[in-house]
Amino acid sequence: MSTVFTNCHFFAGTNATVQADAWFVVDDAGKLTATGTGVAPAADTAVDLQGGYVAPGLFNVHTHISLDPQTPDGGAGANVVASTVRATRHLRELLKSGVTYIRECGCTYDIDIALRQMQKAGQLKQVPTIMPAGGLFSMTGGHGDVPHGGNVVDSPDEMRKAVRTAMKNGAEAIKLVATGGVMTPNDFMNDPQLSTAEMAVAVTEAHHKHRVVACHAEGNPGIMNAIKAGVDSIEHGFYVNDDEIDLMLAQGTYLTPTIVADWAFPKYAQGKVPAWMLKKATDAYDDLCHNIMHAFKRGVPITLGTDAGTVFNDFTMTPIELQLMVENGMSPFEAFNTSVNGAKLMHVDDEYGTLETGKYADFMVLDADPMQDVKAFQQADKAVYLKGQRQY
Incomplete structure (x- = not known):
């Protein structure tokens, strides 16, 4: 027909x-x-x-469907039933907003893997196509060391075993954590976390299985560590510099800015989150816009991702990320093309995007x-x- x-x-x-x-x-x-x-x-x-x-339809290459954007900690401590119901609702919100394909970047209880398996079996309707990652990979005490949310590794050998296990369980993408972040109280964006050696092992194992590797990296030297390790995409990259851009261009590394995740803090979070969290986000905003646009103008391929699920960054806001890109100097087509770049990053551009x-x-x-x-x-x-x- x-x-x-x-x-x-x-x-x-x-x-x-x-x-x-x-x-x-x-x-x-x-x-x-x-x-x-x-x-x-x-x-x-x-x-x-x-x-x-x-x-x-839009590609959003950085989502966290099991998180609750209305709570400061993302509701990461919720049980598996509540988290699954929440994730399914968020998937439908993404699709209604125009997002037809996502790459998860860390999901509690490996819910995204289970939902992807249901999707393949025709048992999950009215949701975007899912590229699941399962739990992200963090060092002990790192930005991703959260309840039910990740794989804690502290050596290359531990990383090798954990990545192999994740892929055996159905992970189609791997998410690493190279620096501190906004939502954790005891670290900062410029704190390096996973080492280059640990991340390089993850990249090697993932690429053996044709999987894509994303890396949370907001400041330096963590951004450079991740690029040297060979990751496919830098997530956030707020303080990316020219030396890192040179290497990204040489290696074909993608950059996912998630501008809206930082933009949402001063707009929605005043008086609703701890002061240290709000300060981290607001202090970084002007710098990240400048640095991301500098990378774009130099030719780094930019992808569309929102970090949806983080504080006051809900699952309807992918189109706002496009608006923020235009407000910072892109044309409407250049902003949209970040979605096409997402399909290329995920190696599905022969049939999607x-x-x-x-x-x-x-x-x-x-x-x-x-x-x-x-x-x-x-x-x-x-x-x-x-x-x-x-x-x-």
Whole structure:
């Protein structure tokens, strides 16, 4: 059964062009078989999109679906039942916001792995495609040493065994912690944590299984340690410098800024979180915007991720990350292209990320042109489709 979608403005995501009077055809596997303008071809079913703006679904490469953004500690101590219910709700919020594919970056109880297995079996509907990571990898007392949330390792050998075990259990991505962070009380962004040797072992083991390695790294020297270890993406990278950028460019390392995670603190957290936590975030904001945009202008590939689940950073805010990128100097297309970079980072860009023939028809339908105003992605009642089937 084929479906032709007609009467739309079509943004494929490959460049900034938005085609008027457009149509596209989706086959019974959920892939695009043809696109065009003018008179549409015949198909088994026709859907009139009533002049809406079609855009590819977004990739969010940094989420924490089991966390509660309304509590200072993320609700990490909740039991597995409460955490699973919460994670499922958050997945549906992500999809409603236009996110059709996620990479988890640390999930309590390995809930993301279990949900991904249910998704593959057709038992979990109306959620984005999940690339699960399970628990993240931290040193004892490190930023990721939280209840039910991670793998605590303190040597290369411990790392090797833990990464192999995680992949055996279903982890499709590996998340490391190279520095302190905002949400832990006894460390700072410039505190190095996992060593280069420990992280290099994780990268070697993950790459043997064609897995992607993300690394929480906010300050120095942890950012450089992670890049030298060969990670695929630096997460946050607030204090990335030119020496690190040089090496990232040489190695093809991606950078996921998660600007909105820091932006949310002064906007929503005043008087609701400990003073030390608020100070860490607000002190860093101007620096991170400057440093991230400097890396972008030098050519580092930027990906779209929000750190969703952290304090007051909920699962509807992926489109706000795009807005913040534009406010800091990107064009609407350059901001959107960070989503396409996410598909490339995750090695799924042959079938996802843009609306080209042969790729899955994961898309949203908006009332306004997102290449004219990136805030169009923030529309609350947008239609969202997975593989050509409407979900919301």
